[in-house]
Amino acid sequence: MTRTSKLGAPLATVKTPLSGNEAMSKFNNFPTTELGKISTAYAAARKGLEALVTDIGKGTQKGSKVDTTFIKYFGAVEKESLKYLVDACKAMSAKIASLTFKVYYDANYAHGNAEMLSYTSRDVLRGLNTATVSDIQSWETAQINTGGSRMTIGPSCFTNPMWAQDAQCIIETLLHELSHHAAGTVDDTNGGACYGIEGVNRLKAQGSDRAVRNAENVGFFCMAWVGRIN
Numbered sequence: 001m002t003r004t005s006k007l008g009a010p011l012a013t014v015k016t017p018l019s020g021n022e023a024m025s026k027f028n029n030f031p032t033t034e035l036g037k038i039s040t041a042y043a044a045a046r047k048g049l050e051a052l053v054t055d056i057g058k059g060t061q062k063g064s065k066v067d068t069t070f071i072k073y074f075g076a077v078e079k080e081s082l083k084y085l086v087d088a089c090k091a092m093s094a095k096i097a098s099l100t101f102k103v104y105y106d107a108n109y110a111h112g113n114a115e116m117l118s119y120t121s122r123d124v125l126r127g128l129n130t131a132t133v134s135d136i137q138s139w140e141t142a143q144i145n146t147g148g149s150r151m152t153i154g155p156s157c158f159t160n161p162m163w164a165q166d167a168q169c170i171i172e173t174l175l176h177e178l179s180h181h182a183a184g185t186v187d188d189t190n191g192g193a194c195y196g197i198e199g200v201n202r203l204k205a206q207g208s209d210r211a212v213r214n215a216e217n218v219g220f221f222c223m224a225w226v227g228r229i230n
């Protein structure tokens with residue numbers, strides 16, 4: 001899930017200032033039973049993104065892990081799509097490691113597993129790109145001190161397994177939401193499903209230009225670098 005923002009016009013609801021101990025914590029308002037899980041998921045997602053960025057640094061040439069995994073989740077490699085994805089993964093890795101990135105539990109959140117503000121890079125209805133990852137980073141910078149880097153997690157997130165490949169899981173939920181916020185991905189429901197392996201395969205069939213901007217495809221792609229946790 002995502003709350004979308006028109007370019008340059010962030011949602012007013014994220015402007016609640018952080019204060020006191022709240023501003024010091026990475027994980028906020030979690031029940032004791034779920035705190036360990038979100039902490040484990042965060043560490044795994046962060047480590048996976050670091051490994052992914054390291055692999056990107058080694059090269060994205062044909063036959064590399066980045067190349068073969070791209071084909072699996074986005075279809076045939078197109079130069080612009082690969083560039084967007086590389087920028088997106090670097091931005092996600094930087095964001096998850098930043099002090100301003102915070103995760104909040106909301107027992108009343110019922111619109112899906114989680115949400116995070118997105119500065120969208122694609123107009124879903126018209127299928128147009130409207131921003132680069134670089135644009136998104138400059139808009140997001142203005143929100144850092146006003147709660148703009150909050151991720152909200154709802155109870156349903158914890159009904160998923162911690163780790164899964166090619167299915168939703170707690171770690172993938174973090175990666176999915178992070179891609180909205182750090183890279184401007186969308187939930188591309190234009191024409192059908194966008195979640196789960198069904199959504200991933202549907203967007204992949206539309207071509208990599210659309211698939212790389214669908215949050216679920218990016219989340220599933222990144223999971224290929226997250227070590228298995230049972």
Ligand SMILES: [Zn+2]
Pocket residue numbers: 001002176177180186187215
């Ligand atoms: Zn989403």
